[in-house]
Amino acid sequence: MGGEGQGKIEPLPTFDVRPGESSISGLSSGAFMAVQVHLAHSARFLGAGIIAGGPYRCAESFRGAGFLAADAYTRSAMAIGMTPLIPAMAPDAGRLAALARETAHHGGIDPVRHLARQRLYIFTGSADRVVYSDVVARTRDFYLALGVPEAHIEYRGDLAAGHAIITDNPEDSPLDANRPPYINDGGFMQSHEILRHIHGPLNPPTDRLAGRLIRFDQREFFGGEPRASMSRFGYAYIPSGVLAGGPARVHIVLHGCKQGYNYVNFIRGLPDISNQPPYGNRFITTTGYNAIAESNDIIVLYPQAEGSDGGAMQNPDGCWDWWGYSSPDPRNPDYYSKRAIQIEAIQAMLARLGG
Amino acid sequence: MSDSNAPPLAAFLRQAVDAAPLGAGAPLKHGVLAAELASVCARNAAGTVRLLAESPRPDILAEIVAMQAAFMHQVWTIGEEWSAGWWQIAEGAVSLRNANTLSKIVEQDFNLAGQVGDLMLDTTTRTAKLIESATVGYSYWLTNTIDASRA
Numbered sequence: 001m002g003g004e005g006q007g008k009i010e011p012l013p014t015f016d017v018r019p020g021e022s023s024i025s026g027l028s029s030g031a032f033m034a035v036q037v038h039l040a041h042s043a044r045f046l047g048a049g050i051i052a053g054g055p056y057r058c059a060e061s062f063r064g065a066g067f068l069a070a071d072a073y074t075r076s077a078m079a080i081g082m083t084p085l086i087p088a089m090a091p092d093a094g095r096l097a098a099l100a101r102e103t104a105h106h107g108g109i110d111p112v113r114h115l116a117r118q119r120l121y122i123f124t125g126s127a128d129r130v131v132y133s134d135v136v137a138r139t140r141d142f143y144l145a146l147g148v149p150e151a152h153i154e155y156r157g158d159l160a161a162g163h164a165i166i167t168d169n170p171e172d173s174p175l176d177a178n179r180p181p182y183i184n185d186g187g188f189m190q191s192h193e194i195l196r197h198i199h200g201p202l203n204p205p206t207d208r209l210a211g212r213l214i215r216f217d218q219r220e221f222f223g224g225e226p227r228a229s230m231s232r233f234g235y236a237y238i239p240s241g242v243l244a245g246g247p248a249r250v251h252i253v254l255h256g257c258k259q260g261y262n263y264v265n266f267i268r269g270l271p272d273i274s275n276q277p278p279y280g281n282r283f284i285t286t287t288g289y290n291a292i293a294e295s296n297d298i299i300v301l302y303p304q305a306e307g308s309d310g311g312a313m314q315n316p317d318g319c320w321d322w323w324g325y326s327s328p329d330p331r332n333p334d335y336y337s338k339r340a341i342q343i344e345a346i347q348a349m350l351a352r353l354g355g
Numbered sequence: 356m357s358d359s360n361a362p363p364l365a366a367f368l369r370q371a372v373d374a375a376p377l378g379a380g381a382p383l384k385h386g387v388l389a390a391e392l393a394s395v396c397a398r399n400a401a402g403t404v405r406l407l408a409e410s411p412r413p414d415i416l417a418e419i420v421a422m423q424a425a426f427m428h429q430v431w432t433i434g435e436e437w438s439a440g441w442w443q444i445a446e447g448a449v450s451l452r453n454a455n456t457l458s459k460i461v462e463q464d465f466n467l468a469g470q471v472g473d474l475m476l477d478t479t480t481r482t483a484k485l486i487e488s489a490t491v492g493y494s495y496w497l498t499n500t501i502d503a504s505r506a
Contacts, residue, residue, distance in 0.1 A: 062495040067391060078484070079491035085425040088418055089492040092499070268476075 012216040012236060015248050015299065017354030022250040023198045025049030025121070025191070027165045027182060028131060029305075030254030032058075032081075032322035035139065037252070037346055038118075039100055040109045040338045044347075044355060047119035047152075049194030051165055052131040052256075054081045055142035056100050057336050058091035059323035070330035074314075077323035082131050090134040093141035100146060108337035115146045120153045121197040123190065125161025127176040133157055154197045159186065165256075165287055166190040172286075180258045181279035189288035195251060195298065205291035210240035213290070218304065221345040221352075227326050228341045229315050231262050231304040234349065237290040241297045250355040251293065252301045252346060257317035259283045260304045266316040280304065299353055303346050392487060395494050402497045410504040418496070426489050433481050440474040 023046050026034035031053020038048040039056050059077035066072035084090040104112050120143055124136035140155050159166075162177045164184035172185040189205070196202050215233050222228040242248040261280030264271040284290075284302050293300045307318035315325050324333030326341050334340050338347070406415065448467055454460050 062491065062498070064494060064498060065395075065491045071388070071391075075487065075491045076495070079488035080495055083488055084492055085489060086418060086421045086496075088499075089422075089496050 009215055009217055009233070012214075012234075012349060012352045013238075014352060014354045015238070015242050016245065017248050017250055017299070019355070020044060021046050021199075022252070022350060022355040023047050023049070023195070024252040024254070025051070025194045026053065026254030026256070026320070027051040027259070028053065028163065028256030029317075029319035029322060030256045030259075033254050033320035033342065034252075036322060036336050036340070037254075037343055039103075039112075039115075040336070040340075040343050041347055041350075042110045042112070042114035042118065044110075044350065045114075045118065047121070047198035049121040049123075049198065050136070050139055051123045051190065052125070052128055052136060052163055053139060054131065054135040054322075055091050055093055055096045055139045057096055057103075058135070058138070060099070060333075061091050061096075068330070069333070070324060073323045073333065074325075081135060081323070084132060084134055087134045087137075090132075091138045091142075093138045093145055096138075097142055097145035100142075103337065108334075108339070110338075112146050115143065115148050118143075118148055118152065119198045120148060121156075121194045122153060123156045123159075125159055125163065125176075126157060127160045127178070128163045129178045130163035154193075161186055165283075167287055169286055181277070181282055182256050182259060183282060183287065189292075191253075191288040192292050195289075195292055195296075199249070199296070199298075202292060203295040205288065206295040207291075209237075209290055209294050211238050211243060211290075211294050213237050213284070218345065218349075221348045222341055225341060226308075227328065228345060229305055229308065229318070229321065229326055230342065230345060231260055231306040233261065234304050235261070235284055235302040236353070237284075237293055237300040237302075239294045239297050239299065242299060246297055248297050248299050248354075250299045250301060250350060250353050251289070252303065252350065253287075253289055254303065254320055254346075255280065255283045255305070257319040260306050260318040262304075262306055263318050264307070266307070301349055301353065303349060305342070392490060395490050399490065399494050399497060402494075402501065406497065406501055406504070410500075412504075415500060415504075418500075422489075422493065422496070426485070429485050430482075433478060433485070437474070437478045440470075440478075444470050444474065 020043065022044050024034045024038055025048060031050045034048050034050055035053055035056050038045055058081040059073045061080045062076045063072050065075040080089060080091055100109065101112055103109050122136060122140050124133040126133060137157065140153055143153060144150060161175050162184060164173065164177065164182045166184055166186035166188060168187050168189055169185055172183045173179060175184050175186045177184055192205060214236050216236065217232060218230055218234040219232060222230055259279050263279050264273055264276050289300045305318050305320050307316045321335045321342050324330060324335045327333035327335055338344065444467060454463060
């Protein structure tokens, strides 16, 4: 990638993208959101990679958790969707699969029949202290209940990894760490495993990125509405073969909490802007997606969420919405459907690219 | 989804809140939240007594014991990290006084005070989060278990 034009903000371009061959992956809140986007638009996808993410609408597992719907869903997300004390406290995959069918029946998401051809990579580290393995196991059960063949699912729960995407970068945190930037060195590139499982045999990753990492203004995709909790900029890696006019596929990557490009830690409720960590840039440039994308003509789209603390919006860590904070009516949250502001935005970006 | 066993008062309050104007959906204040959590605890206690009276099955008892063990393990972990935090602050206090300026000494003193505050804040919020999550998770489990035992 040359240095020329790196400061540019450019419109997200359109390419010759093969229809129905896109895919998506994410870590933590990005994984929960990847499941939601995957369910909402399954006709457009071939598969998904889920690292430490729970099943669809699991935040709605227990309405009895609070008098107000927003409180109940936030508490359910924490207690049931992230850290259940025992397996019996984890989300009920069968019930959530029924909820997905009902949502599809009402047109909120694509028909679930599209899931039968999907390929899933699902990962949980046995040392994960943020989203417990019992939750992630329910994600596998959820997809099985919706008709994804068992042979299409690669489920990995055998590695003593913490809450992180795994890389082979010596600079990253130890494998069992559970701390930001949630990028741990495990001696392999998990992004490559994900893309190989979903798309089949791929060319080896390149050592030389000849394509372009472009910066685009995301606001046109969510109308600049604050409740979207999305950043001004998004990013996309465009391989050199695609820039030259060749056919492409699109892979969407959703970062986890505290991993957006402009993530700022909140100290005692205030943004600590003098110590802004560059976690987001690390996630985009060092997790291995771009290297394997370059050699296989896969466009990698990196939408970005951002945080705010206090007031009406409680998303200090810049997480993707999987419990309803972006819904205009907290009593009837729509964070999970095609109409959800974040899902609409991501879908519009995919459509712009041609996918 | 699973709230069929909510007592009449809780069900009434939730219906009232759900029927309120949109602005009433804003997050509640801490006094109300604490009272709500206390209500869930009371509901859990009553539900547990009823469940064990109606279905004193070994698998249910085993799950309760497993929950208690998991809860205590997390309490122990928080306690360990609380102790480690104090040791770290104590070591920091002993190694001070190597500064060349008064301003640096003052900064170091306030850093220590800040570290004590951060440790207390972190421990308190983690404990509160654990109690809240365990209470809600237990209530969810209890509701599902009672439903299953009646089916």
